[in-house]
Amino acid sequence: MTSHSPSRRTLLGGIAAGAAAAIGPFSGASTAHAATSGSYVIRYDKARQQTILGLGFEIQSDSIGSDNNGLPDTVTAVPYDLTESERTRFYQQMLKGGRSDRGFRYCRLAMGLYYRGLDPTRKLMRGRYPGQTELLADMISQAGIEGTSVEYWSPAPGWKSTDSFLGGRLASFAAADLDALGDAMVADLDHLTANGIPVSMWGLQNEPRHDISRYSHCQYNATEYLAAFKAVAPKIRAKHPDVMITADSIDGWSGAIGQALGKDAQALSHVDAWTYHRIGTDSNEQMTGNFVSGAAGKPVFNNEFEYLDNTTSDWRCINTAQSIMNWMVFQDAPTWFWLHALKPVTNAEAAGYSLGYWRPPSDNDFSRFPDLKPGHWTWNPQNWNAVAGFVKYMPWDSVRYMVDESARLTGQRIMAWKTPSGKPVFAITNRSKTDSFTYTVDTQTAARFEGHRYGPSTNDQALGSKTGPQLSITVPPLSIEFWVRTP
Numbered sequence: 001m002t003s004h005s006p007s008r009r010t011l012l013g014g015i016a017a018g019a020a021a022a023i024g025p026f027s028g029a030s031t032a033h034a035a036t037s038g039s040y041v042i043r044y045d046k047a048r049q050q051t052i053l054g055l056g057f058e059i060q061s062d063s064i065g066s067d068n069n070g071l072p073d074t075v076t077a078v079p080y081d082l083t084e085s086e087r088t089r090f091y092q093q094m095l096k097g098g099r100s101d102r103g104f105r106y107c108r109l110a111m112g113l114y115y116r117g118l119d120p121t122r123k124l125m126r127g128r129y130p131g132q133t134e135l136l137a138d139m140i141s142q143a144g145i146e147g148t149s150v151e152y153w154s155p156a157p158g159w160k161s162t163d164s165f166l167g168g169r170l171a172s173f174a175a176a177d178l179d180a181l182g183d184a185m186v187a188d189l190d191h192l193t194a195n196g197i198p199v200s201m202w203g204l205q206n207e208p209r210h211d212i213s214r215y216s217h218c219q220y221n222a223t224e225y226l227a228a229f230k231a232v233a234p235k236i237r238a239k240h241p242d243v244m245i246t247a248d249s250i251d252g253w254s255g256a257i258g259q260a261l262g263k264d265a266q267a268l269s270h271v272d273a274w275t276y277h278r279i280g281t282d283s284n285e286q287m288t289g290n291f292v293s294g295a296a297g298k299p300v301f302n303n304e305f306e307y308l309d310n311t312t313s314d315w316r317c318i319n320t321a322q323s324i325m326n327w328m329v330f331q332d333a334p335t336w337f338w339l340h341a342l343k344p345v346t347n348a349e350a351a352g353y354s355l356g357y358w359r360p361p362s363d364n365d366f367s368r369f370p371d372l373k374p375g376h377w378t379w380n381p382q383n384w385n386a387v388a389g390f391v392k393y394m395p396w397d398s399v400r401y402m403v404d405e406s407a408r409l410t411g412q413r414i415m416a417w418k419t420p421s422g423k424p425v426f427a428i429t430n431r432s433k434t435d436s437f438t439y440t441v442d443t444q445t446a447a448r449f450e451g452h453r454y455g456p457s458t459n460d461q462a463l464g465s466k467t468g469p470q471l472s473i474t475v476p477p478l479s480i481e482f483w484v485r486t487p
Contacts, residue, residue, distance in 0.1 A: 035412070037438040041404040042416040042426060044444055052328060052417060054105030054396040055387065056149060056303065056337035057095075057355070060344070061136055062114045062128055067310075067348040069214050071116070071165065075129045076360045078342050079139050083375040086358075088142070090377055094341060094356060094384070095143035097391030098460075102144040105396050106200055108303065108337055109136075111188065112154035112165050113216040123158035125188045137196030146396075147200030149303065149337070150189065151249060153216040155181065160218065167213035173224060178231035185232050186239045193240075202236050202243050203303075204229055207250040207277065208257060222260040226267060233270035249275045249303060253294045262296060273299040273334075280307040280352070283319050284410045286326035299334050302327055306339035307352035312382040314456040314478050318431040320386035321454075321480045325415040325427060328400060338387055342377055345369050355384040385454045386480070389427065392460070393452065393482045395419050412437045412475075424449075424485045430475040437475050441483075443468040449483040 061080070063072040079087045097103035109115055115136075117128030127133040140148070154165045159181055162168030170181070189199050208220040220228065225248065233245050248257040252274035261267045274295055278285060291300045305323060307316060320338075327333035343350035345357045345368045357369060358377035372378050398417040403426075405414070416426040424445065430437040443449065449471060451463030455478050465486065466473070475481055 034432065034435060035407065035409055035437070036435055037440070038409060038412065039406040039440045039442075040414055041442040042424070042444060043402040043404060044416075044418070044424060046402050049400040049402055050328070050332045050334060052394060052398045052400055053334045054102075054146075054394075055324070055390060056106035056108055056335055057104050057341045058108035058110065058114075058304070058337065058339050059136070059139070060114055060340055060342065061109075061132060062116060064113065064215055064347070066346060071113075071215060074362070076344050076346065076362075077114075077129075077132070078358055078377075079135050080129070080132065081344075081358060081360050081375060082377060086376050087139070090342070091139060091143040095139070095145065097388060099392055099395070102146075102396060103391045104143070105146045106149045106335065106337070107140060107145050107147075109148040109150050109192075109197075110206065110216075111150055111152045112156065112218075116165060116216065118156055118158075121158055122163075123156045123184050124191070125156055126191065133192075133195045133197065140197060147198035148192065149201035149203070149246075150192065150199050151201075151203035151206050151246075151303075152185075152218070153206045154218045156184070159184070165216040167211070167217060167219075169219050169224065170228065173227050175231070178228055181228065182232040182235040186235050189236070189240055189243070199240060199243050201246055201273075202240070203246045203249050203275065204232060205249065208248060209250065209255065220257070222256040225257045226260045226264060229261065229270070230264070230267050233267070237270055244272045245270055246273050246275045246303070247271050250277045252276045252291065252300055253296070253298075254291070258294075262294065268296060271296075271298060273301060275301060275303040277304045278302050278323075279304060280309075280316075281323070283322035283326045283413070286323065286330050287408070287410065289331075291331045300331055301333035301335050301337075303335075303337040304339050305337065308349075310349050310352045312351055312380070314382060315431065315433060317382045317386045317456045318429055318478055318480060320383065321390075321427075322413050322429055322431060324387070324390055325413050325429070329403075329413070329415050338383070345372065351380065354380050355387060356380050381459070382456045385456065385459050388459060389452065389454045389480055389482045393425055393427075393484055398425070412439075414439070414441075425482060427480065427482050428473065428475055429480050430477055432477050434477055436477060439471075439473045439475065441471045441473065443471060445469055445485070447485045450486045452482045452484070454480040454482075 063076040117126040160168045161171045324336045340354045342356045343354035356379045359372045361374040400417045411431040413429045448467045450465045453461040
């Protein structure tokens with residue numbers, strides 16, 4: 001962990017008392033009609049709700065077949081494929097979000113998938129191609145990322161029933177073998193940290209209940225996961241005490257695996273946070289869904305969000321922004337992860353999965369992105385513009401505050417926070433495709449706020465300033481705005 005990292009104790013101590021407290025006393029049920037205006041009071045005079053650590057992304061640092069089918073030997077990866085100048089631009093413009101200091105906080109590293117090289121025993125993870133580890137370390141350093149969220153898509157094949165990254169289960173659940181697996185997974189973290197790749201989070205398995213053979217995976221039922229977790233997690237805690245241990249990376253505490261962990265006091269003591277995959281879902285789900293009642297006081301968050309039908313849209317742009325907000329406002333989530341920073345133009349799933357695209361040097365099909373040169377990257381605006389304002393205007397360790405709402409609307413959302421330096425900021429959205437929406441916002445301060453607009457084809461449009469305490473802001477359809485106190 002770097003010196004920026006909050007200890008897991010700090011994280012657990014900063015959780016809000018409950019999601020119900022996140023909305024003010026004037027909030028009501030979602031309105032049935034299409035409202036065109038609403039009144040809001042930002043309660044900076046009330047207790048803080050939670051510390052928002054920062055956002056995460058995943059990196060495709062090795063190849064995967066188009067439409068997630070297969071593991072090609074040919075290397076198609078970032079930052080490997082990018083020219084030197086394009087790497088720098090990627091780090092500065094996307095991963096830092098145009099900030100001078102730090103943008104994204106976490107990089108999700110898919111062990112056994114995008115980091116799948118092996119040692120001679122086939123039981124330890126290493127870089128698969130020359131320079132992979134060094135490039136990842138350099139990316140993290142140059143982009144100012146705190147650390148990786150290390151999660152296994154599959155353990156090394158030497159531990160598997162299939163002797164392969166693809167499909168199967170662990171070959172053995174005998175105590176001695178699980179003990180050895182724990183030592184190996186600790187050694188994987190030791191290898192990463194020793195080579196300049198800091199680790200902030202660790203998870204045993206991505207989407208463990210699934211049975212997948214198209215790409216790297218290992219299936220666990222609840223009994224198997226519990227046994228493996230109880231063997232491995234204490235070893236991770238002992239050697240890397242500041243690493244946040246997450247479970248179960250699809251259903252959190254809600255599914256059979258989470259329920260098994262929750263009933264076992266020893267296992268539960270090693271769970272620092274519950275991770276969900278609510279992939280591409282309507283942001284309304286976080287307003288009404290039950291994600292915290294069984295969390296045993298531990299944080300919950302979504303560590304993978306994308307759109308699985310290989311497309312995005314203008315409406316989805318705003319929905320993504322509202323997903324970030326609603327996980328935080330209604331579920332007290334301390335972070336939120338988009339799936340991929342960049343995807344290659346050669347992969348069919350790229351549009352729904354990526355914040356941007358790159359052209360591998362081997363790709364000569366210029367019918368896709370004809371102006372994109374090999375080794376260069378470009379934006380996927382409908383996805384990037386949904387996330388960009390949070391990366392730029394919500395720095396690490398911002399503190400969220402309650403907002404009183406005249407009505408709780410699903411198509412128009414508001415979230416307010418203060419930056420670590422104490423600067424008030426609030427974000428507002430309008431997910432309507434046709435109608436503008438007017439926010440009347442009481443900021444409880446006579447200070448001046450500057451506006452910045454994002455949308456499917458809009459990025460950081462300057463809106464001028466308004467002076468409080470009462471701000472009247474009309475937001476066009478399909479827009480996200482950030483209002484930042486100045487100076």
